[in-house]
Amino acid sequence: MRCIHCSFEAELDQSLITCPNCGGLLEIRCDPKIDFAFKSARGRGVWRYSPLIPGKYSRVVSLMEGDTPLIDTSSFGGKFMAKFEGANPTGSFKDRGMSVAVSNALTLGYRAVMAASTGNTAASAAAYAARARMRAFIVLPQGKIAMGKLAQAILYGAYVIEVQGSFDQGLETVMSVHRVEDRIYPLNSFNPWRLEGQKTLAFELVESVGVPDAVIVPVGNAGNIYAIWKGFMELKELGLTDRVPKMIGVQAEGASPIAKAVMKGKDVPEFEEFPETVASAIRIGKPVNWLRAMRAIRESRGTAITVSDHEILQAQREMARKEGVGVEPASAAALAGYMKLLESERLSREDLTVGVFTGNALKDPESMMRVNTNRFTVAPSEVLKLVERELS
Amino acid sequence: MRCIHCSFEAELDQSLITCPNCGGLLEIRCDPKIDFAFKSARGRGVWRYSPLIPGKYSRVVSLMEGDTPLIDTSSFGGKFMAKFEGANPTGSFKDRGMSVAVSNALTLGYRAVMAASTGNTAASAAAYAARARMRAFIVLPQGKIAMGKLAQAILYGAYVIEVQGSFDQGLETVMSVHRVEDRIYPLNSFNPWRLEGQKTLAFELVESVGVPDAVIVPVGNAGNIYAIWKGFMELKELGLTDRVPKMIGVQAEGASPIAKAVMKGKDVPEFEEFPETVASAIRIGKPVNWLRAMRAIRESRGTAITVSDHEILQAQREMARKEGVGVEPASAAALAGYMKLLESERLSREDLTVGVFTGNALKDPESMMRVNTNRFTVAPSEVLKLVERELS
Numbered sequence: 205m206r207c208i209h210c211s212f213e214a215e216l217d218q219s220l221i222t223c224p225n226c227g228g229l230l231e232i233r234c235d236p237k238i239d240f241a242f243k244s245a246r247g248r249g250v251w252r253y254s255p256l257i258p259g260k261y262s263r264v265v266s267l268m269e270g271d272t273p274l275i276d277t278s279s280f281g282g283k284f285m286a287k288f289e290g291a292n293p294t295g296s297f298k299d300r301g302m303s304v305a306v307s308n309a310l311t312l313g314y315r316a317v318m319a320a321s322t323g324n325t326a327a328s329a330a331a332y333a334a335r336a337r338m339r340a341f342i343v344l345p346q347g348k349i350a351m352g353k354l355a356q357a358i359l360y361g362a363y364v365i366e367v368q369g370s371f372d373q374g375l376e377t378v379m380s381v382h383r384v385e386d387r388i389y390p391l392n393s394f395n396p397w398r399l400e401g402q403k404t405l406a407f408e409l410v411e412s413v414g415v416p417d418a419v420i421v422p423v424g425n426a427g428n429i430y431a432i433w434k435g436f437m438e439l440k441e442l443g444l445t446d447r448v449p450k451m452i453g454v455q456a457e458g459a460s461p462i463a464k465a466v467m468k469g470k471d472v473p474e475f476e477e478f479p480e481t482v483a484s485a486i487r488i489g490k491p492v493n494w495l496r497a498m499r500a501i502r503e504s505r506g507t508a509i510t511v512s513d514h515e516i517l518q519a520q521r522e523m524a525r526k527e528g529v530g531v532e533p534a535s536a537a538a539l540a541g542y543m544k545l546l547e548s549e550r551l552s553r554e555d556l557t558v559g560v561f562t563g564n565a566l567k568d569p570e571s572m573m574r575v576n577t578n579r580f581t582v583a584p585s586e587v588l589k590l591v592e593r594e595l596s
Numbered sequence: 597m598r599c600i601h602c603s604f605e606a607e608l609d610q611s612l613i614t615c616p617n618c619g620g621l622l623e624i625r626c627d628p629k630i631d632f633a634f635k636s637a638r639g640r641g642v643w644r645y646s647p648l649i650p651g652k653y654s655r656v657v658s659l660m661e662g663d664t665p666l667i668d669t670s671s672f673g674g675k676f677m678a679k680f681e682g683a684n685p686t687g688s689f690k691d692r693g694m695s696v697a698v699s700n701a702l703t704l705g706y707r708a709v710m711a712a713s714t715g716n717t718a719a720s721a722a723a724y725a726a727r728a729r730m731r732a733f734i735v736l737p738q739g740k741i742a743m744g745k746l747a748q749a750i751l752y753g754a755y756v757i758e759v760q761g762s763f764d765q766g767l768e769t770v771m772s773v774h775r776v777e778d779r780i781y782p783l784n785s786f787n788p789w790r791l792e793g794q795k796t797l798a799f800e801l802v803e804s805v806g807v808p809d810a811v812i813v814p815v816g817n818a819g820n821i822y823a824i825w826k827g828f829m830e831l832k833e834l835g836l837t838d839r840v841p842k843m844i845g846v847q848a849e850g851a852s853p854i855a856k857a858v859m860k861g862k863d864v865p866e867f868e869e870f871p872e873t874v875a876s877a878i879r880i881g882k883p884v885n886w887l888r889a890m891r892a893i894r895e896s897r898g899t900a901i902t903v904s905d906h907e908i909l910q911a912q913r914e915m916a917r918k919e920g921v922g923v924e925p926a927s928a929a930a931l932a933g934y935m936k937l938l939e940s941e942r943l944s945r946e947d948l949t950v951g952v953f954t955g956n957a958l959k960d961p962e963s964m965m966r967v968n969t970n971r972f973t974v975a976p977s978e979v980l981k982l983v984e985r986e987l988s
Binding site for chain 1: 641659666683684686719723724727733744747749750752753760765768769776777779780919920956957958961962964969971976984
């Protein structure tokens with residue numbers, strides 16, 4: 205393990221979360237001599253790749269996360285595939301990492317977990333904590349959570365704390381609780397064990413279509429783009445692949461510290477105090493994993509761009525109405541980004557590009573109902589007339 | 597193909613939906629001499645079993661439906677596994693059948709489809725029609741649809757017709773439109789091609805755990821319990837298995853024509869004019885597939901029972917809070933039924949029992965939010981104090 209800030213190094217230690225030297229973010233390094241081959245992998249989902257997930261676990265807390273559909277598209281003018289993470293057990297990619305991190309917490313003997321969330325982390329942490337018979341403390345920015353996600357945290361029995369403030373303030377709160385309260389295991393993405401689960405998305409892509417030319421990832425707290433890149437890097441280090449895809453981050457215009465820094469060629473983003481976008485899952489102004497994400501983007505020769513809320517909602521509708529895939533607004537940013545990159549010729553139509561569609565449309569029913577549709581109320585006897593009129 | 601009412605028989609004809617002789621329901625019979633072995637099956641989900649799905653399709657309209665998690669449980673006192681159909685592309689088991697039926701509609705040259713729905717069929721039909729570039733006319737009972745499902749139909753661009761009446765009236769309307777309007781392909785479960793997709797759930801169970809002792813299925817319009825039984829029967833006829841599980845149907849007390857008939861030993865159910873239950877997906881008083889379902893139950897030596905709304909909501913909460921699996925109320929009926937059958941010793945703790953959890957909790961956020969949880973609103977600076985109090 206190695207601190208990405210002060211370069212402190214340590215042997216693998218499952219009890220470490222942040223750097224014992226400077227409090228910075230730790231990176232877990234995979235042994236490059238692991239004996240792993242796809243053709244001998246067994247099982248499905250995240251734990252199919254257990255030789256590549258460091259650590260020993262007294263019990264694996266799993267809901268069969270991962271192994272999500274990779275859906276071909278034909279409507280967007282290029283070779284674009286949708287990795288539909290909405291098919292995960294709680295409806296988002298968070299489940300991949302939560303399975304590893306909660307297994308780790310259980311192994312270490314914790315009986316309570318905690319996470320700040322824009323919603324998806326809340327749902328996932330609450331579900332896995334329930335399965336592990338642990339208590340889950342969830343910190344949410346009051347009034348800024350999509351309805352489905354809040355409802356999930358409630359159903360799974362989490363202890364729900366709504367703070368008067370932003371997600372970023374919620375995350376700072378969790379980090380400060382973590383510094384003084386060692387009975388609670390923090391499940392936000394500054395916890396590197398979560399990223400070990402999230403990286404398996406890369407493994408699934410390689411196993412099904414090989415190494416794509418580019419992977420587009422919506423960026424909020426910025427852990428996922430790094431985790432997926434890490435997965436590709438590990439396969440390359442193991443000699444199982446010979447390259448990594450360009451990693452492309454997409455942020456909403458109103459919450460885009462990383463994309464702005466990348467576009468301006470800066471090394472450090474300017475954080476945003478009041479992030480705002482319809483895509484609540486990426487409404488984050490101070491991404492804790494900014495350094496990791498910028499490294500993934502730079503080293504893979506990728507890029508980052510911004511998309512407007514209008515482009516996001518349009519992409520959400522197109523994905524549903526042309527391809528039949530229902531995604532939440534933050535996920536639709538991946539498609540909005542793709543369209544923009546095609547248009548500006550930063551991606552070619554021939555580049556095999558995978559969009560990571562991080563969460564299910566059902567997470568945010570209100571966003572779906574904003575879309576226009578034909579909708580009528582009639583007596584049953586009127587239906588035939590209505591249909592005939594429409595068909596003629 | 598064979599009519600289950602008048603015994604009319606015909607060669608396989610993809611254009612047939614109902615019996616040309618009496619208008620009754622048709623059964624599609626699989627050739628018992630098909631060359632199929634699990635070990636040579638390729639691909640994932642429903643179409644992995646394409647040799648067992650009759651018909652030729654000009655294009656397969658698929659969102660990678662099926663291949664859903666089979667999740668072990670440890671909280672309910674017996675060997676009980678959850679087949680989590682909520683992981684399907686639109687969040688319910690309907691996607692399995694919709695993929696086959698919409699592929700068929702496309703092959704036959706239709707450009708519009710229609711379905712009455714309590715919600716899940718609406719979402720699924722709208723998504724697959726969108727993917728096939730067909731129009732979808734959806735008939736819903738006004739004000740009786742879970743929010744997520746209505747929102748899906750809107751997002752996917754369906755033509756939404758809300759009727760002042762029940763689901764049963766909506767279905768009668770679709771059947772009457774079907775009789776006079778041959779430009780529209782009906783997608784309700786009286787269409788036997790849908791059931792050909794739904795039966796693949798049985799194949800997945802056999803491939804992962806063999807033939808269970810019992811399979812518990814929530815029963816609304818009653819197509820699914822028959823379709824799953826049909827899948828098991830076909831494997832037995834092909835010599836790939838040597839038995840079929842007991843098929844057990846669960847209905848809500850307020851919408852239980854089939855369960856009441858089975859419990860009273862009657863051959864024909866008494867339909868209910870005003871079905872009522874919190875489990876909107878099975879709020880059906882006149883199940884169109886009642887004869888099919890009762891045959892599956894009888895021939896498999898299964899049974900049918902009723903559960904109360906209170907038992908359903910309690911099972912939904914237990915499934916989420918003890919196992920981390922989020923299901924909609926209608927699905928939770930499967931667990932409520934299991935608990936009742938264990939208690940009354942109609943199932944043994946040793947019987948390997950699979951509950952079919954038909955739809956995702958996210959389909960019905962309002963039902964989730966009815967559950968009690970600890971929920972507080974505080975300033976970020978108050979969080980630590982709150983958590984310390986709770987841990988002490």
